[in-house]
Amino acid sequence: MIKAISFDADDTLWDFEKVMRHALGCALTEFHRLSPAAADRLTIEKMVAIRQRVGEELRGKVVNLEEVRLAAFKETLRHVGAPDDGLAVHLNAIYLKHRYDDMKFFDDTLPTLNALQGRYVLGLLSNGNSYPERCGLGGMFQFVVFAQDYGIEKPDPRLFEIAVSQSGCGKDEFLHVGDSLQSDVVGARRAGVRSVWLNRERRQNDMGILPDFEIVTLTALADICERFE
Structure with a gap:
């Protein structure tokens, strides 16, 4: 029984992939509002690729996935020549809000x-x-x-x-x-x-x-x- x-x-x-990409899009829109020139050098595909790479680099070292996502945003900003840990925290918060609130x-x-x-x-x-x-x-x-x-x-x-x-x-x-x-x-x-x-x-x-x-x-x-x- x-x-x-x-x-x-x-x-x-x-559908995790769908809501994840949607949430990244919301974060990218916010980044474009705050720093349009730097944001123009990003795409969602690049953001996904950076997250995957950071995840592999942190495998076995960091297990909290929100910390991994934050690390990915920090690396994303460095990638476009706009390093800013405070902004990374802000974009991560935008991502997490839509990642959960907009889940279908x-x-x-x-x-x-x-x-x-x-x-x-x-x-x-x-x-x-x-x-x-x-x-x-x-x-x-x-x-x-x-x-x-x-x-x-x-x-x-x-x-x-x-x-x-x-x-x-x-x-x-x-x-x-x-x-x-x-x-x-x-x-x-x-x-x-x-x-x-x-x-x-x-x-x-x-x-x-x-x-x-x-x-x-x-x-x-x-x-x-x-x-x-």
């Missing part, structure tokens, strides 16, 4: 969570930093496990074991749902819990990583859980 369900966050419950859930997210709430212990298990109270999901989850709080990332099975422990259920009563074969499915298998691969784009699985279940919409979760009743 399934008693607890953990969800990945980014690209499972919402996938159409099946809230109906699914509302249907499952009360019937199962629900939780978040994420390598990101989208804490539910900042995303309009306060009170929805009974447990929350974020990689940055533990200094390890999925697919490390220890994160899944922490989630199982926080759920108060056994591994055989636990189900994890996520969009990544490598992070979500591999991690769940290593921890000995069932996995559901959310394959919204109907991608071909040529990685040899087999989930227990594959779905294209979250609304299919209820049927999976009912199979174990």
